[in-house]
Amino acid sequence: MKILVVDDSRVMRQIVIRTLRQSGHAGHDIVEAENGREGLEAVQREAPDLVLSDWNMPEMSGIDFLTTLRASGGTVPFGFVTSEGSAAMRAQAEAAGAAFLIAKPFTPEAFDEALGTVLGAST
Amino acid sequence: MTVTMEPSLGDVHAVVEEVWSSFLGAEDPILPLPTPMPMPPGGWSAAITVSGGWDAQVTVQLTDPGAVHVTSTMLMCSEEDCTDEDLRDALGELVNMVGGNIKSLMAGAAVLSLPLVGHGDISPGSHLLEVCRLDLTWRGEPVVVTVHTPPPPAVA
Numbered sequence: 560m561k562i563l564v565v566d567d568s569r570v571m572r573q574i575v576i577r578t579l580r581q582s583g584h585a586g587h588d589i590v591e592a593e594n595g596r597e598g599l600e601a602v603q604r605e606a607p608d609l610v611l612s613d614w615n616m617p618e619m620s621g622i623d624f625l626t627t628l629r630a631s632g633g634t635v636p637f638g639f640v641t642s643e644g645s646a647a648m649r650a651q652a653e654a655a656g657a658a659f660l661i662a663k664p665f666t667p668e669a670f671d672e673a674l675g676t677v678l679g680a681s682t
Numbered sequence: 683m684t685v686t687m688e689p690s691l692g693d694v695h696a697v698v699e700e701v702w703s704s705f706l707g708a709e710d711p712i713l714p715l716p717t718p719m720p721m722p723p724g725g726w727s728a729a730i731t732v733s734g735g736w737d738a739q740v741t742v743q744l745t746d747p748g749a750v751h752v753t754s755t756m757l758m759c760s761e762e763d764c765t766d767e768d769l770r771d772a773l774g775e776l777v778n779m780v781g782g783n784i785k786s787l788m789a790g791a792a793v794l795s796l797p798l799v800g801h802g803d804i805s806p807g808s809h810l811l812e813v814c815r816l817d818l819t820w821r822g823e824p825v826v827v828t829v830h831t832p833p834p835p836a837v838a
Contacts, residue, residue: 567796570756570772574705577758615778615794642782643794662786663779664704 561588563607565598567616575640582667584674595619609677614641622655629656636677688813688831689784695816697783698827706755718817721826727804728777730797735790739806739830740781748823770799806830
């Protein structure tokens, strides 16, 4: 399985990848991108099985990334990993087609719970 | 309508503790400083602004050693390997998480800016008032977290 991790912070991409391992989801191929625009390109190029994206990024935000992806017919499962976990943002994420939203700071357990349904359904 | 409510000290403290314990080690907690002290000259500041239904600037200040401790812990690398670019990245994520979680506590739709990180003081705009200040200590270094908001509108 291939997972695309999109975040403008290299530190956060490393933490997300580390947490994937800690949550029992080691062994997947990881592809990285620094913003939504690069994320779109990476989806086209890499055909990932799952996208984990930050929301607040320069160039193109995570929500614009998801909206553009869905508008172009992309159906890859998409989850947000973001510092804002309000009910309003969760509703906006779901309406745009996100499978889940993991709020930072997160734990490996939160990752496992969120990823379980998506990865379990496709493995 | 602009919401002028401010976050409680307890809420801000809880957010900071959760960020620290999740990403910087629960075995090394961030603690209240019994006697607040001014930050020594230099150091690093990371700030993020919230605008919309609730307007604020959230700032985290660390000493030079404190900033390096944070960065090396988040990156799981040696302190000698931390570059200034790493520090800007790590401290930006730190204030992004603190600011984003404080924003989530407040009423009203608002937008979070991208973080601004610099060596030295990042003073908020002169139109903003300090409504919350936490004087903390982590690994023996002071950490200051502040929230600034616009003054409440004058009552006619």
